[in-house]
Amino acid sequence: MTRAEIAKRAGFDIALDHAAFVEDEAVANTLPLLAALTEEVRSLGALVRHNADVARVDGHSAETFEGDRYEGDAVLLAPGVWANAALVEAAPVLGRVRPAKGHLVAVKTSKPLQANVHAGGIYLARRGDETVLGSTLQYDRYERGVEDEQVQKLMAAAVSLAPGPIAPAGRAWTGIRPMSPDGWPIIGQSKQVLVAAGHSRQGWLLAPLTAEIIAAHIAGGPAPARAFAPQRFET
Numbered sequence: 001m002t003r004a005e006i007a008k009r010a011g012f013d014i015a016l017d018h019a020a021f022v023e024d025e026a027v028a029n030t031l032p033l034l035a036a037l038t039e040e041v042r043s044l045g046a047l048v049r050h051n052a053d054v055a056r057v058d059g060h061s062a063e064t065f066e067g068d069r070y071e072g073d074a075v076l077l078a079p080g081v082w083a084n085a086a087l088v089e090a091a092p093v094l095g096r097v098r099p100a101k102g103h104l105v106a107v108k109t110s111k112p113l114q115a116n117v118h119a120g121g122i123y124l125a126r127r128g129d130e131t132v133l134g135s136t137l138q139y140d141r142y143e144r145g146v147e148d149e150q151v152q153k154l155m156a157a158a159v160s161l162a163p164g165p166i167a168p169a170g171r172a173w174t175g176i177r178p179m180s181p182d183g184w185p186i187i188g189q190s191k192q193v194l195v196a197a198g199h200s201r202q203g204w205l206l207a208p209l210t211a212e213i214i215a216a217h218i219a220g221g222p223a224p225a226r227a228f229a230p231q232r233f234e235t
């Protein structure tokens with residue numbers, strides 16, 4: 001697309017000479033989506049427990065710090081960057097998942113954003129009623145405090161990309177991404193347990209595919225592709 005075509009798609013002028021338009025690009029509205037998924041799995045008979053960290057685990061059981069024990073045909077660990085020593089001992093590959101903090105900022109734009117814009121190391125995306133500006137990447141950070149300097153950096157990049165009025169909408173937040181050493185997810189057997197971790201910057205996008213791969217494997221289907229194998233980081 002030319003600059004004029006980009007402006008027509010996006011809803012306002014964007015400082016790019018050329019761009020490609022991806023027809024089925026979308027945004028996951030994460031909090032409502034998580035709530036809906038939780039309800040969905042409960043309706044299918046899954047037990048969902050919050051605030052119950054696993055203290056001991058093996059190939060067929062997990063026990064919380066409170067002493068509640070759960071048993072199953074398989075145990076799948078997906079702890080993001082938060083694996084404790086017991087989880088790392090059960091699946092050493094989890095020790096290779098590295099945290100990367102990211103900031104996101106809600107912004108107001110002069111006209112509504114009509115299509116996601118991804119350029120210059122940032123993105124603007126319409127999420128529900130909000131336009132979200134993202135995102136920073138700070139390795140080896142576990143705390144989630146919002147840093148003014150990072151918000152300013154994102155705002156400066158957004159203003160130079162979208163020269164029309166764009167301003168903070170009063171809300172910024174952070175999250176910690178689970179980065180794998182090569183950026184590819186880690187899906188498969190590690191010692192006695194299964195692992196689905198290290199989805200790096202694409203966890204929402206890849207979660208349905210990961211679920212399909214690992215569920216098929218647990219149900220007796222093929223092992224996950226070798227490109228995802230935990231063993232690539234365990235030697």
Ligand SMILES: Cc1cc2nc3c(=O)[nH]c(=O)nc-3n(C[C@H](O)[C@H](O)[C@H](O)COP(=O)(O)OP(=O)(O)OC[C@H]3O[C@@H](n4cnc5c(N)ncnc54)[C@H](O)[C@@H]3O)c2cc1C
Pocket residue numbers: 052053054055078079080081082083084087101102103104134135136174175176177178197198199200201202203204205206
């Ligand atoms: C700033 C930012 C931008 C992102 N942008 C994108 C994007 O553009 N596209 C995209 O697809 N994805 C994106 N993501 C998502 C990202 O890729 C990851 O998927 C996501 O952040 C982490 O997913 P996770 O489920 O692996 O880990 P988490 O969300 O951290 O979940 C792990 C869970 O395991 C629990 N846990 C850990 N240890 C234990 C224990 N011992 N016992 C019981 N429970 C335990 C934790 O409490 C937690 O609930 C973004 C994330 C961030 C932070």
